[in-house]
Amino acid sequence: MSKYTSSLGILLLFVGSLLGAEKGPKSAKAELKNAQGQKVGNVSFKQALDGIDISLKVFNLPPGQHAFHIHTVGKCDPPDFKTAGGHLNPQNMKHGLKNPSGPHAGDLPNITVGKNGKGKAVLLNKRVTLTPGSNSLFHEGGTALIIHEKADDETTDPTGNAGNRIACGVIMK
Numbered sequence: 001m002s003k004y005t006s007s008l009g010i011l012l013l014f015v016g017s018l019l020g021a022e023k024g025p026k027s028a029k030a031e032l033k034n035a036q037g038q039k040v041g042n043v044s045f046k047q048a049l050d051g052i053d054i055s056l057k058v059f060n061l062p063p064g065q066h067a068f069h070i071h072t073v074g075k076c077d078p079p080d081f082k083t084a085g086g087h088l089n090p091q092n093m094k095h096g097l098k099n100p101s102g103p104h105a106g107d108l109p110n111i112t113v114g115k116n117g118k119g120k121a122v123l124l125n126k127r128v129t130l131t132p133g134s135n136s137l138f139h140e141g142g143t144a145l146i147i148h149e150k151a152d153d154e155t156t157d158p159t160g161n162a163g164n165r166i167a168c169g170v171i172m173k
Contacts, residue, residue: 074142
């Protein structure tokens with residue numbers, strides 16, 4: 001096999017992977033609701049080359065630090081939102097962005113909510129995708145975004161001692 005043929009093969013694999021990436025949606029969204037069914041925020045997800053850009057805006061939440069995570073089931077039954085399952089974790093990692101054996105694919109940094117009940121976050125999660133695969137937000141059963149009552153300590157398995165679930169939104173195309 002010549003150097004040219006080998007390079008051409010690599011190029012074709014790269015182009016094929018780019019074409020395959022187009023099979024999934026380019027964006028997704030979730031409307032967050034509290035246990036009383038009131039809207040408390042919006043989340044948008046945009047496919048990036050190396051993960052998903054996430055933009056979160058919340059309102060009418062208690063002030064302070066709050067954990068937020070992508071959960072493994074696209075179901076948000078109040079009052080406790082336990083139907084959303086655990087954190088998205090297809091590689092069976094330990095919980096926490098600071099855990100040397102982690103993180104879960106659905107682990108995200110804390111959000112700060114001001115005294116006015118509002119907060120926002122913009123970040124890139126390189127461990128998830130909108131395209132088909134084990135780390136897709138659109139696997140069978142779907143996914144949800146959960147906001148917790150307390151901050152995530154970013155190390156304690158399985159949830160970072162983040163407390164109860166106070167808001168939930170099903171991630172949809």
